[in-house]
Amino acid sequence: MSGSLRAGDLVRVRSREEILATLDADGRLDGQPFMPEMLEFAGRELPVDKIAHKTCDTINRPSTGLRRLDQTVHLTDARCDGSAHGGCQAGCLLFWREEWLETPEGVPLRARQPGSNPVATEQTLVDDTVAGVADDGATLYRCAATEVGRASSPLPSYLPGQYVEDVRSRNFSALFVIRGLLILMFNKFQALSRKLPRQLRIADGLPYPFFKGTGPGPKPEPLRLQPGELVEVKSKEEIMAALGPNSKNRGLIFDGEMLPFCGRRARVLKSVDKIIEEHTGRMLHLRDCVILDQVTCVGRYHRFCPRAIHTYWREAWLRRVDE
Known part of the structure; x- marks a missing residue:
C-alpha cells in the first residue's frame, strides 16, 4: 500500500546517482523499472x-482487472515521452517509487x-528497454506498462481497504x-443477468453506462x-x-470513460501514430487517431484506477470547430 504521501504533496526527485543506487542489475526496484525517460526529472x-x-491490468483483464502497488505514486505532468522506446506516443504517467x-x-x-543488489548504470536502463526481436524482425519493447505484472500483485474488487x-x-x-x-x-448484477431471458434484463444486460455500436457507418474523410x-x-x-x-x-475501442466527453470541446494535444502494445511489447501503428489535451481516463468505471491514461480518439468521433 502507499506510505505517508497524499495527492497534492510536493516532492523532489532524487539525483541520478541516488536513484541508480536503489536499482538491481536489470535497472529495477522490486520489479518496477526505472526507465531512461525518467532521468530528465x-x-x-x-x-x-x-x-x-x-493500477489497471491492461495486459490480462483490461476491462475489470486491477493490480496492487506498494509505495508508488504518479507525479503531476510527469509523463513518458517515449524517446527510449522507439518514439512511443502513449504518454503514460510514470510510476515513481518512494x-x-x-x-x-x-x-x-x-x-x-544498503547492500545486496549490484548498482545499475544509465546504460542498464537503456538495455532494459528492449525485450528482444520478433520472428518478423520487429523490436519488442519493455516499459513500466509492459512489466506492470512483475511490480504488482492481484487486487480483487471485494477488498474494501482499496476504496x-x-x-x-x-x-x-x-x-x-x-x-x-x-x-x-x-454492473456485476448486469453480468449475472445475461443468463436470464432477454425480457427480464435491464438494457439487455449491458454494463453502465449503456452503449453499443450500431455501425460502423461509412468511413469519413480524415480531418488531419x-x-x-x-x-x-x-x-x-x-x-x-x-x-x-x-x-x-477499425480495431480502436471506444470506452465508457469517454462518454462524459460527448458534446464537449477540447484542443488536440497531438496525433498518435504509434504506441507499444502492452501485452506483446510490439509497436502498433495507428491512423486517424489523436489525443486531446486534459482528456484522460478518470477511472469512474474502472475501480478508480489513478493512472490517467490518455484516451485515443478516432477523427471520425470528432468535428473541427471553426474559431
Missing part, C-alpha cells in the same frame, strides 16, 4: 498527482537498505467513490487534425453509428 520538484496504490523521491528539504521518503485508500490518499472524493461503487455493484486545433466530441448517437457491435472502429 532528476532534481525537479513536482506535486504528487495521485497515489498509485493500484525510494526515488525526497522531501523538498532533501529528506529521502524511504531509505533503501478507503482511494479517499484517504486524496485521489478521489468520497462521493465519487460511493457513486462508483454503486455502479460497480450494478493538428496540435492546438479546437474540436468538439460528437454526440453519443453519432459515435455509436461509427462503431461496430464490439464498440470498436
Whole structure:
C-alpha cells in the first residue's frame, strides 16, 4: 500500500546517482523499472498527482482487472515521452517509487537498505528497454506498462481497504467513490443477468453506462487534425453509428470513460501514430487517431484506477470547430 504521501504533496526527485543506487542489475526496484525517460526529472520538484496504490491490468483483464502497488505514486505532468522506446506516443504517467523521491528539504521518503543488489548504470536502463526481436524482425519493447505484472500483485474488487485508500490518499472524493461503487455493484448484477431471458434484463444486460455500436457507418474523410486545433466530441448517437457491435472502429475501442466527453470541446494535444502494445511489447501503428489535451481516463468505471491514461480518439468521433 502507499506510505505517508497524499495527492497534492510536493516532492523532489532524487539525483541520478541516488536513484541508480536503489536499482538491481536489470535497472529495477522490486520489479518496477526505472526507465531512461525518467532521468530528465532528476532534481525537479513536482506535486504528487495521485497515489498509485493500484493500477489497471491492461495486459490480462483490461476491462475489470486491477493490480496492487506498494509505495508508488504518479507525479503531476510527469509523463513518458517515449524517446527510449522507439518514439512511443502513449504518454503514460510514470510510476515513481518512494525510494526515488525526497522531501523538498532533501529528506529521502524511504531509505533503501544498503547492500545486496549490484548498482545499475544509465546504460542498464537503456538495455532494459528492449525485450528482444520478433520472428518478423520487429523490436519488442519493455516499459513500466509492459512489466506492470512483475511490480504488482492481484487486487480483487471485494477488498474494501482499496476504496478507503482511494479517499484517504486524496485521489478521489468520497462521493465519487460511493457513486462508483454503486455502479460497480450494478454492473456485476448486469453480468449475472445475461443468463436470464432477454425480457427480464435491464438494457439487455449491458454494463453502465449503456452503449453499443450500431455501425460502423461509412468511413469519413480524415480531418488531419493538428496540435492546438479546437474540436468538439460528437454526440453519443453519432459515435455509436461509427462503431461496430464490439464498440470498436477499425480495431480502436471506444470506452465508457469517454462518454462524459460527448458534446464537449477540447484542443488536440497531438496525433498518435504509434504506441507499444502492452501485452506483446510490439509497436502498433495507428491512423486517424489523436489525443486531446486534459482528456484522460478518470477511472469512474474502472475501480478508480489513478493512472490517467490518455484516451485515443478516432477523427471520425470528432468535428473541427471553426474559431
